[in-house]
Structure formats: C-alpha cells, structure tokens
C-alpha cells in the first residue's frame with residue numbers, strides 16, 4: 001500500500017506526519033519511507049544527510065528504527081524538472097512492491113514528484129493547519145484531486161481542535177495534532193518524535209495521534 005502525504009503549502013507538517021506515521025506503522029508492518037522532497041526533510045529527520053550522488057528512484061535505502069528509509073539525493077531535482085509523470089509513478093510502484101507499506105513525503109508544490117506520488121497512491125493524507133493560506137492550499141489540492149479522480153483524508157496539525165472544510169475530494173477526520181515542542185526537539189536530534197518520547201517520557205503524549213491516523217488511513 002502506498003500512502004502519500006501531501007499539501008502544497010510549506011511548513012504544515014507533511015514531513016512530521018510522514019516520519020512519525022512510518023515509525024508507528026513499522027511496529028506491525030514491513031514499512032518503507034520514501035523522501036521525494038529534494039530538500040530532504042524526512043532524510044534529516046532520520047539523522048541522515050541528503051546524498052550528493054544521483055540514484056535512480058529507490059536506488060538507495062537505509063534501515064533505521066525498523067523503517068526502510070529512502071533518503072533524498074541529487075537525482076530528485078532532475079526528476080522534478082525533467083521527469084515524466086508516468087515513469088515516476090512506475091518507479092514508485094516498483095519500490096512499493098517490496099514492502100507492506102510505502103509512505104511518501106512530498107515537496108511543497110504540485111510538481112512532477114508530488115503529482116506522481118498522488119497518482120501512485122492508494123491513500124492520500126493531508127495535514128492542514130488553521131491558517132488562511134493553508135486552508136486555501138487545501139482547496140487547491142481538492143481541485144487537483146478532482147482532476148486526477150482521487151480522494152484524500154484531511155486532518156489538522158498544530159491545533160487543539162480539528163478544522164473541517166467542506167470539500168468534495170478531501171474528507172476531514174477529527175484528528176488534530178497539537179503544537180508540541182517535542183517535534184522540534186526530535187527533528188533537531190534526527191529522530192522521529194514518537195521514538196524520542198518513547199525514550200524520554202514515562203507517558204507518551206503524541207503517539208496516540210499517529211496511531212489514530214494510521215488506523216484511519218488503513219481503513
């Protein structure tokens with residue numbers, strides 16, 4: 001199953017979602033995480049550096065905390081600029097065939113990599129923050145989803161209550177991930193926040209949100 005995390009607005013929590021969802025899913029499923037953002041947010045969140053070499057898509061992976069991570073590399077920029085959507089979709093599906101679940105982190109745009117990730121996806125999930133620009137981005141995403149005939153699951157990030165917008169291709173769950181400095185601390189250290197709190201806190205605060213998200217996504 002391919003799960004794509006998408007929202008063309010920057011900084012809404014795509015990478016945070018992809019990293020922690022993959023970490024939670026890897027406890028019960030053979031899980032991979034594909035960083036398709038040339039900026040490499042997922043890569044650094046797992047303590048790695050963007051690779052300066054070029055690989056074919058899915059050409060390099062490292063197993064960290066039981067998640068098979070495919071880090072960002074120089075080849076992604078070329079694919080973003082000159083890649084063909086059909087070929088990228090095929091490569092994504094080829095990578096996913098080796099796993100129960102492939103989670104994909106995407107860049108903050110609706111370019112070749114993001115669109116290919118949506119087309120390849122079995123499930124699309126979209127974090128939305130309660131700011132006007134993020135909500136506007138969700139509306140644009142809705143239009144794009146309609147044009148490719150796909151549906152997405154929306155949920156709220158950085159808020160204590162869920163937001164719900166009436167869209168035709170994005171249905172909002174009542175999952176709302178609160179603002180927490182654990183996310184920032186964990187990303188600075190290069191570990192998923194859920195992993196970090198498992199080690200640091202007696203009582204985890206954040207895992208239930210991602211467990212819920214995993215459940216809703218796999219339904």
Ligand SMILES: Nc1ncnc2c1ncn2[C@@H]1O[C@H](COP(=O)(O)OP(=O)(O)OP(=O)(O)O)[C@@H](O)[C@H]1O
Nearest residue numbers: 010011012013014015016108158178179180183184
């Ligand atoms: N719920 C949260 N509470 C506190 N900080 C958060 C939360 N979610 C994300 N952040 C922080 O906000 C910043 C942006 O989040 P993230 O990188 O996941 O967004 P993104 O959508 O992937 O951004 P980009 O589009 O630039 O790739 C990061 O520093 C992250 O640690």
Ligand SMILES: [Mg+2]
Nearest residue numbers: 014015037041
């Ligand atoms: Mg990101």
